[in-house]
Amino acid sequence: MKLDIIDWTPGGGVRFLDQTRLPREEVYKEVDSIDGMIEAIKLLRVRGAPLIGISAAMGLAAAATRQAAHGGLTAAWFEDAAKRMAAARPTAVNLMWAVNRMRQVAEAAFAMKRTPQAIAEALRVEAQRIWDEDAEMCRAMGEAGAALIEPGATVMTHCNAGALATGGIGTAVAALYAAHQQGKNIRVVSTETRPLRQGARLTAWELSKAGVPVTSIVDSAAASMMAKGEIDVVVTGADRIAANGDVANKIGTYALAVLANAHGVPFYVAAPRSTFDLSLESGADIPIEERAAGEVDAAPGARVFNPAFDVTPADLIAAIVTDRGVVRPPYRENIRRLFD
């Protein structure tokens, strides 16, 4: 599944598909500044944990290229840019992880007193490496995840953990593409994902384009479908996974995990190693983004609470599919081993 989601412009900027306009319009935007990329990340023009990291890295490289051309690429400028980029959204740790990789490259290049052009080029190479590695991790997760899906299965997924959320074929959705390609004859049920409707707008869009049978449902239809035995397995992505296996993902994921466990449906999470944050003991420590009230269509005068993510406790998760294979409980030990 090859979608044109993000790329470099000939001038060293970044061109990306504006996901806020999907599925009605395929509109591309170009940025070459820190503020331009921060705005795109905050507004969810680019979104999904791995793609946020890739976009931030490419944005830093593009802005550094522009800065080098104007003679203003200094270590202080880069550190301020990196700090601001890392703070664009708080939950997906892939963002901080990618910015830290860029920071290490910049620090080494500044320490070696390389020319501004050479520093900008080193940053571009690292951003491309982050993207390429993510595409490879997606492929590996697809292979590992597809092995968990039986022929003829109906698979529920939430939000968008597909090609639109990554530098490759997705995390959770990678397993669906791989199972489909293996001729397993699967059907996908995509939850709408209120309030920004990533499931209905994005997952249904990319699966349909790829010819994978997909049915969109409103979020509140998940329970009755599971009760009727219409869902064989649930697979979602993740924005951050703590050392004990607790998973932060799009709001509503926890509800699906509780429902799946109540109905004896296996609940799986798929994420690359860049989504794990071993510095956090448990999900209670994961910062949860609260988004603007205006995203929720409520009556004027009502107060709105709009958390963008929730935390699914590890004990509701049957397995975590990673680029290094499938991790099962006990999570603390087995996650630790992933990084040894």
Ligand code: MRU
């Ligand atoms: O707010 P979003 O659209 O960036 O949230 C995305 C999700 O929650 C995805 O499920 C998650 O990032 C996994 S991406 C492969």
